[in-house]
Amino acid sequence: MEENINKHIDNLIDRYPKLIVCRNSIQEAYNTLKQAYTDGRKLLVCGNGGSASDSEHIVGELMKEFKLKREVFKDQAEALRTIDPELGEILAKHLQGALPAIALTGHSSLTTAFMNDSNPELIFAQQVNGYGKPHDVFLGISTSGNSRNVLFAAVAAKSKGLHVIGLTGQRDSKLKELADICIQVPETETYKIQELHLPVYHCLCLMLEEHFFGK
Numbered sequence: 001m002e003e004n005i006n007k008h009i010d011n012l013i014d015r016y017p018k019l020i021v022c023r024n025s026i027q028e029a030y031n032t033l034k035q036a037y038t039d040g041r042k043l044l045v046c047g048n049g050g051s052a053s054d055s056e057h058i059v060g061e062l063m064k065e066f067k068l069k070r071e072v073f074k075d076q077a078e079a080l081r082t083i084d085p086e087l088g089e090i091l092a093k094h095l096q097g098a099l100p101a102i103a104l105t106g107h108s109s110l111t112t113a114f115m116n117d118s119n120p121e122l123i124f125a126q127q128v129n130g131y132g133k134p135h136d137v138f139l140g141i142s143t144s145g146n147s148r149n150v151l152f153a154a155v156a157a158k159s160k161g162l163h164v165i166g167l168t169g170q171r172d173s174k175l176k177e178l179a180d181i182c183i184q185v186p187e188t189e190t191y192k193i194q195e196l197h198l199p200v201y202h203c204l205c206l207m208l209e210e211h212f213f214g215k
């Protein structure tokens with residue numbers, strides 16, 4: 001099993017050799033997420049602009065099938081059929097295993113009201129305050145590592161006992177200072193950093209799927 005998981009990092013580095021410098025931080029981020037999911041926790045993720053899209057993309061990979069089949073467990077399938085044979089059968093066939101993750105970039109009624117009525121920079125922090133529980137994981141994606149709305153959320157996350165992972169560019173940043181683990185992809189321009197973020201988070205999602213749903 002672990003061999004299959006390591007092959008995803010090897011594969012990533014074969015395709016993007018410059019990401020070799022991130023091998024350890026990716027492995028550490030994987031270990032933290034794996035432990036959190038093993039313990040029934042969840043991931044909260046946010047970022048701005050392209051990184052907001054990345055946040056939603058990550059949630060899409062985790063909350064449903066990515067590359068592997070994720071059938072519901074036998075016990076749940078039985079319970080579904082017992083509750084309602086017709087609807088339960090459909091659910092048992094089509095529901096997919098999920099790794100719980102929430103992007104803090106949506107929720108338009110909440111975000112517009114909070115940003116209009118209060119401090120717009122605190123919109124991610126406010127959601128961390130509401131959703132975050134100790135030992136959950138907060139992932140802040142920021143190419144500069146210095147976007148204040150992401151930093152406020154990271155501080156709020158730490159105060160509530162969440163693990164904080166940063167996904168940034170090469171330069172040291174305030175997010176790196178705050179994070180328990182920071183994956184610093186080796187680029188310094190925003191679009192190039194974003195281009196390396198995608199294969200890194202795909203790799204993390206593949207590793208997690210392999211661990212929780214691989215045969």
Ligand SMILES: O=C(CO)[C@@H](O)[C@H](O)[C@H](O)[C@H](O)COP(=O)(O)O
Nearest residue numbers: 048049050051142143144145147191
């Ligand atoms: O995606 C693009 C352009 O490619 C931009 O919108 C970019 O994401 C935005 O400028 C962000 O506000 C940059 O924030 P950050 O990555 O430094 O946290």
